[in-house]
Amino acid sequence: MAPSPKSPPLRDRAPESPAGGSAATAALHGTVHLTVNGEARSLTVDNRTTLLDALREHLHLCGTKKGCDHGQCGACTALVDGRRINTCLSLAVMHEGSEVTTIEGLGTPEAMHPMQEAFVRHDGFQCGYCTPGQICSAVGALRELRDGVPSHASADLQAQPLLSPDEMRERMSGNICRCGAYSNIQQAIAEAAEATR
Known part of the structure; x- marks a missing residue:
């Protein structure tokens, strides 16, 4: 029979930090400086905190949604330094000095x-849960097109990508609408592309 586990001797325990927690626990926290929707913000967070949780739980910007929390649905999409990312897959401390734009900042x-x-004109939503991520992703996708970034649907990787339905479907494929409002979303993106051209 294996012996039962025992508490480590006092000499093997982590030293107490001045704040009352262990030094190991204190080392897990850090301060990150972000510009969120145009406002400078400083957050002290656990180093394991995702950018999504920093936005929702620390800054109370709940427009960015937690859907799958595995980077599969796109509901948490926001713009970081102008690029769209799944905030549930990125740690807040990885974005020191970054500029973050959420749906509230658009x-x-x-x-x-x-x-x-x-999106409002074309009824590009039903329940609306995925809509903030869809909109942020669409804004980022149009910026990619303008910057000449190819996608898997681009026929010529050296040519300027075209604003085609196939191109936009590919670029938006990481954003799932469980209600199935895809045709309306596509129309909304096409209209916004013309308006911002």
Whole structure:
């Protein structure tokens, strides 16, 4: 029979930190400086905190949704330094000094972003849970097109990608709409692309 585990001797335990927790626990926390929706923010977070949880739990910006928490649905998409990312797959401390734009930073009900206006006009949502991620992803996808970034649907990797339905379907494939509003989303993106061209 194996002996039962015992508590480590006092000499083997982690030293206490001045704040009352162990030094090991204190080492797990860090301060990250971000610009979120145009405002400078400093957060002290556990180094294992995702950017998604930092936005939702620490900054109370709940427009960025937690869907699958595995990077498969795109509901948590936000723009970081102009590029769209799944915030559930990225640690907050990885983005020291970054500029983060969430759905709240794209526009307001009084002054909506053209993509937000197009989603409303084309009824590009039903339950609305995926909509913030869809909109942020669409804004990022159009920026990629303007910058000439190819996708798997691009026929010529050296040529400027075209704003085609196939191209946009490929670029938006990481954003799932469980309600199936894809055709309306596609129309909204096409309209916003024309408006921002």
